[in-house]
Amino acid sequence: MKQPSGFLSFGRNIGIKDQSLDFAVVYSQVLCLSTAVFTKNNYPGAPVLVGKEHIQEGKLQAIVVNSKNSNVATGEEGVWVAKETCKILAENLGIQPKHVLPSSTGVIGVPLPKEKIFAACSTAKEYLKENNLEEFAQAILTTDTQKKISYRTYQDGVIFGVAKGAGMIEPNMATMLCYIFSDLLPETKDLYPFLKNAVDISFNCLSIDSDTSTSDTVALLCNGIKGKIPNSIFQELLNEICIDLTKMIARDGEGATKLIELEIQNARDISQARKIGKSIINSPLVKTAIYGGDPNWGRFVMAVGKVFDEKIPYNDLSIQLGNLEVKNANQEVKEKLANYLKSNQEIQIFVNLNQGNVKMKFWGCDLTEGYVKENAFYTT
Amino acid sequence: MKQPSGFLSFGRNIGIKDQSLDFAVVYSQVLCLSTAVFTKNNYPGAPVLVGKEHIQEGKLQAIVVNSKNSNVATGEEGVWVAKETCKILAENLGIQPKHVLPSSTGVIGVPLPKEKIFAACSTAKEYLKENNLEEFAQAILTTDTQKKISYRTYQDGVIFGVAKGAGMIEPNMATMLCYIFSDLLPETKDLYPFLKNAVDISFNCLSIDSDTSTSDTVALLCNGIKGKIPNSIFQELLNEICIDLTKMIARDGEGATKLIELEIQNARDISQARKIGKSIINSPLVKTAIYGGDPNWGRFVMAVGKVFDEKIPYNDLSIQLGNLEVKNANQEVKEKLANYLKSNQEIQIFVNLNQGNVKMKFWGCDLTEGYVKENAFYTT
Numbered sequence: 046m047k048q049p050s051g052f053l054s055f056g057r058n059i060g061i062k063d064q065s066l067d068f069a070v071v072y073s074q075v076l077c078l079s080t081a082v083f084t085k086n087n088y089p090g091a092p093v094l095v096g097k098e099h100i101q102e103g104k105l106q107a108i109v110v111n112s113k114n115s116n117v118a119t120g121e122e123g124v125w126v127a128k129e130t131c132k133i134l135a136e137n138l139g140i141q142p143k144h145v146l147p148s149s150t151g152v153i154g155v156p157l158p159k160e161k162i163f164a165a166c167s168t169a170k171e172y173l174k175e176n177n178l179e180e181f182a183q184a185i186l187t188t189d190t191q192k193k194i195s196y197r198t199y200q201d202g203v204i205f206g207v208a209k210g211a212g213m214i215e216p217n218m219a220t221m222l223c224y225i226f227s228d229l230l231p232e233t234k235d236l237y238p239f240l241k242n243a244v245d246i247s248f249n250c251l252s253i254d255s256d257t258s259t260s261d262t263v264a265l266l267c268n269g270i271k272g273k274i275p276n277s278i279f280q281e282l283l284n285e286i287c288i289d290l291t292k293m294i295a296r297d298g299e300g301a302t303k304l305i306e307l308e309i310q311n312a313r314d315i316s317q318a319r320k321i322g323k324s325i326i327n328s329p330l331v332k333t334a335i336y337g338g339d340p341n342w343g344r345f346v347m348a349v350g351k352v353f354d355e356k357i358p359y360n361d362l363s364i365q366l367g368n369l370e371v372k373n374a375n376q377e378v379k380e381k382l383a384n385y386l387k388s389n390q391e392i393q394i395f396v397n398l399n400q401g402n403v404k405m406k407f408w409g410c411d412l413t414e415g416y417v418k419e420n421a422f423y424t425t
Numbered sequence: 426m427k428q429p430s431g432f433l434s435f436g437r438n439i440g441i442k443d444q445s446l447d448f449a450v451v452y453s454q455v456l457c458l459s460t461a462v463f464t465k466n467n468y469p470g471a472p473v474l475v476g477k478e479h480i481q482e483g484k485l486q487a488i489v490v491n492s493k494n495s496n497v498a499t500g501e502e503g504v505w506v507a508k509e510t511c512k513i514l515a516e517n518l519g520i521q522p523k524h525v526l527p528s529s530t531g532v533i534g535v536p537l538p539k540e541k542i543f544a545a546c547s548t549a550k551e552y553l554k555e556n557n558l559e560e561f562a563q564a565i566l567t568t569d570t571q572k573k574i575s576y577r578t579y580q581d582g583v584i585f586g587v588a589k590g591a592g593m594i595e596p597n598m599a600t601m602l603c604y605i606f607s608d609l610l611p612e613t614k615d616l617y618p619f620l621k622n623a624v625d626i627s628f629n630c631l632s633i634d635s636d637t638s639t640s641d642t643v644a645l646l647c648n649g650i651k652g653k654i655p656n657s658i659f660q661e662l663l664n665e666i667c668i669d670l671t672k673m674i675a676r677d678g679e680g681a682t683k684l685i686e687l688e689i690q691n692a693r694d695i696s697q698a699r700k701i702g703k704s705i706i707n708s709p710l711v712k713t714a715i716y717g718g719d720p721n722w723g724r725f726v727m728a729v730g731k732v733f734d735e736k737i738p739y740n741d742l743s744i745q746l747g748n749l750e751v752k753n754a755n756q757e758v759k760e761k762l763a764n765y766l767k768s769n770q771e772i773q774i775f776v777n778l779n780q781g782n783v784k785m786k787f788w789g790c791d792l793t794e795g796y797v798k799e800n801a802f803y804t805t
Contacts, residue, residue, distance in 0.1 A: 085731075085733045086731050087729070087730040087731075087733065087735075087736045087737065088727070088729075115723075117723065118723060118726060118752070153726070153727075329796070329800070333797055333800035333801040334801065337801025339800075341533075342533075342534065343497065343498060343533025343534050346468055346498060346533070346534075347468070347533075349467070349468075350467040350468035351466050351467075353465045353466075353467065357467065359498070372534075412797055413797055413801070414797045414798065416709070417713055417792055417794045417796075417797060418794065420713035420717070421713040421714065421716045421792075422717045422719070
């Protein structure tokens with residue numbers, strides 16, 4: 046696994062809740078050109094508020110993350126703790142506080158154990174190691190069952206993405222965190238459009254359960270140690286990494302047994318594709334049919350039809366699962382369909398609207414008893 | 426159970442799928458002033474298409490319903506069958522075909538067994554009985570576990586509502602059907618505004634799983650045999666009946682163990698109340714928390730916050746479950762909250778937005794393993 050040069054990191058346990066890794070830092074030896082996008086939830090966590098402030102000049106040099114506590118709905122004290130975390134870490138690393146991006150994920154409404162976090166920040170430097178991003182990837186997980194890493198190389202450099210997905214933290218909600226580190230720099234200095242483009246066709250097309258976390262964060266840090274990369278290649282590789290991570294998050298969704306990949310074809314525009322794509326990928330009846338291997342093709346029709354303000358003539362609509370056209374399926378096709386659903390862990394859905402020429406992909410997962418159990422009985 | 430005068434009805438088995446009641450007719454001895462509202466799904470079933478045509482003059486004299494097959498996505502043949510059904514029934518009853526409202530609920534995309542239905546229509550008259558609406562209420566059910574009836578009396582007359590709720594039919598989707606019969610007539614002849622008002626504050630505030638059926642129908646038939654009722658009283662009783670039936674449907678939602686009643690208080694306007702109300706009542710994380718009795722109050726905050734275009738300042742927001750204020754709940758309140766959720770089958774949520782003075786109620790149910798099982802393993 047080729048890791049980007051100049052990024053040192055660690056993950057460790059500082060006892061926020063249990064014995065698992067719960068605190069992590071990434072430090073770049075060189076100030077990075079950076080950008081980030083954050084949750085649209087109207088009640089963002091304190092670290093998101095501070096992160097939005099710190100990213101304004103487009104430069105970062107460190108990331109600090111804790112799991113097991115989200116520092117959300119913790120009031121002014123919460124914001125103060127997030128700022129102080131950055132300040133103490135910056136002091137230890139010899140950098141500026143505004144060049145630190147903080148993240149927290151976990152229980153809502155419980156004050157962070159600030160002494161533990163401050164202490165860990167003040168000794169961070171001695172834990173930092175090169176080529177150690179796998180430990181970082183492990184430390185930011187909550188109930189994810191697997192680390193999520195995707196990278197692409199270009200000449201001597203690498204773009205390296207790390208994410209955590211839809212894990213639930215006692216007693217709270219899912220959070221998506223993603224950090225992308227690179228020792229390459231694109232020709233254009235403003236990184237935001239690159240990240241925005243990549244996020245729009247990856248994470249923004251992902252839904253585990255339609256609930257939007259208060260902590261979602263995607264950050265991109267480029268230190269340029271390995272030189273330049275053409276804009277177009279950079280965008281392409283960034284897109285690939287974000288899509289890889291999106292699929293890993295969907296596959297590892299709470300209780301999920303199947304990854305669903307949906308392609309909306311020939312939409313009039315992106316807005317139409319997104320409305321119909323989200324309606325299908327979020328439909329509990331579609332998700333349960335895929336879980337159980339039930340060839341209920343009417344549910345797919347229903348999920349398109351319930352987007353009231355996008356009327357697709359029924360005869361224009363085509364729906365394929367794998368290579369099976371499901372609309373008006375007879376018994377023989379239904380049996381093939383049931384077999385397709387039952388024997389695959391990646392379900393491909395193609396919905397052709399025949400209204401234009403826009404194509405868009407969406408990712409999600411099936412809805413299982415496991416999802417319900419994980420979220421119902423996570424008692425405090 | 427006082428039933429409206431002049432309405433004769435029956436439910437019987439005609440072997441559409443199994444031995445249970447699957448065919449039902451209601452006939453009024455007098456032509457009724459009528460109105461109806463239908464699903465907004467862009468792919469309505471054939472009976473909905475025919476029903477919309479038949480209701481245009483505001484008069485009905487009979488209802489014909491079959492369960493076990495929805496006659497949806499059955500093309501022109503499906504529409505022909507629905508029309509022919511009305512025609513044969515009308516001939517048998519000696520009324521006009523356009524005065525018959527047809528409904529079907531059940532599997533999608535399978536042709537109706539038309540011979541069985543036509544035969545049943547041609548002998549309907551001999552099965553009709555007075556005071557027999559309970560049999561009708563039974564015959565329109567699918568996987569509902571209970572009949573759903575609510576009525577109110579006024580002087581010598583009665584307004585009598587019958588509904589079926591969110592049952593799943595092999596292999597398909599939920600349908601909401603509701604018929605309201607009365608031997609009273611309001612002063613105003615246009616019944617539509619009465620029904621629209623009642624539906625807007627009842628069924629349109631209900632969500633079992635956010636999936637909109639292709640067959641939803643609510644019809645109101647008034648024969649006036651027992652005289653007039655003041656408009657305001659009629660509206661009030663109609664509202665009460667629709668809300669009763671809405672709650673019955675929510676309580677009997679697939680896999681549901683708890684009825685959720687949510688009141689949005691002090692919204693700026695109805696649109697704001699509806700967006701935030703629907704977001705909460707549809708949130709899988711809210712629904713699973715209520716199922717498991719988990720005092721995850723952060724999930725309620727998240728569900729308000731994810732309505733991106735309605736920003737409610739955090740300090741303005743108040744959330745109560747029962748009589749417990751849950752925002753910033755400490756351990757003691759959390760324990761009370763867990764106890765409240767675990768020991769009640771009707772969960773009351775009050776969300777005060779403090780943005781205006783509009784109040785609106787919403788109904789839903791918890792999300793359980795039962796919902797997943799019922800919808801995943803309903804194999805064809």
